[in-house]
Amino acid sequence: MKILIIEDEEALRQNLEEFLTAEQFVVESAPDYDAALDKVMNYDYDCILLDIMLPGGNGLDLLRSLKEAHKKQPVLILSAKDSVEDKVLGLEIGADDYLAKPYHLSELLARIKSIIRRNSRDGEQLITYKNVSLNPDSRQVYVNGQEIVLNRKEFDLFYYFMIRPNKLMEKTTLVESVWGDHSDQADNLDFLYSQIKNVRKKLKEADAQMDIQAVYGVGYKLV
Incomplete structure (x- = not known):
């Protein structure tokens, strides 16, 4: 799962990056309005952590830009501004939740997980x-009730497929989502093929009633 942190305070941004990376998320960040706008318009995220007050612009304007571009990306507003008006306006524009600073990292993590669940598979805990x-x-992943062990990247990759069954996923989209922005610019994508091969093998050995099929020249889909 990929998180974007839009926060101008460097120490807080780095703290969030370290915490969420330790929680097994792929983490990207943007320190100002222009960098954030470039990322949200060119990449997709499972959750965006958005500060309202940013150098060069306002976080609420980023929400408006997402809405105008019809890009549905889950957004959690993180701001020291705790007025009712800010909360209401942010939620009306399209934010999923609002958390005022200062906050406990445990609560932040719970909010992020809740947002991601609500936006995938109708909020079900188990997919x-x-x-x-x-x-x-x-x-954890189970086939017929028996657990199969996937490493971190194998799990992230399989999770991405599981919430999008039968949907054709381009290679670059998979790489961006699991390994982070700009990783699609690598000289080759052999590492993606290797990870998918490992997941397919483990699913087959466990008698899973599904497979990750390659679509020549485009990408993969879970069928």
Whole structure:
């Protein structure tokens, strides 16, 4: 799962990056309005942490830009401004939640997980497709009730497929979502093929009623 932190305070931004990376998220960041606008318009995120007051612009204007571009990306506003008007306006524009500074990291993590659940598979805790179940919080995968062990990137990749069954995913989209922005600019994507090969092997060995199929010249889909 990929998180974008839009925060101008360097120490806080770095603290959030370290905390969320330790929680197994792929983390990107933007320190000002222009950098944030470039990222939200060119990449997709599972949750955006958005500060309202930014150098060069206002976080609420970023929300408006997302709405105008019809880009539905989950947004959690993080701001020292705790007025009712700011909360209401942010939620009306399209934010999913609002958390006032200062906050506990444990509460932030709970809010992020809640937002991601609400925006994938209708908020269900356990994601199930065919005879396979996946728990995003415990990062466990079961086939016919028996757990199969995936490493961090294998799990992230499989999770991405599980919430988008039968949907064709381009290679660059998969790489950006699991390894981070700009990783699609690597000289080759052999590492993606290797990870998918490992996941396919583990699913087959566990008799999963699904497979990750390659679509020549485009990408992959879970069928």
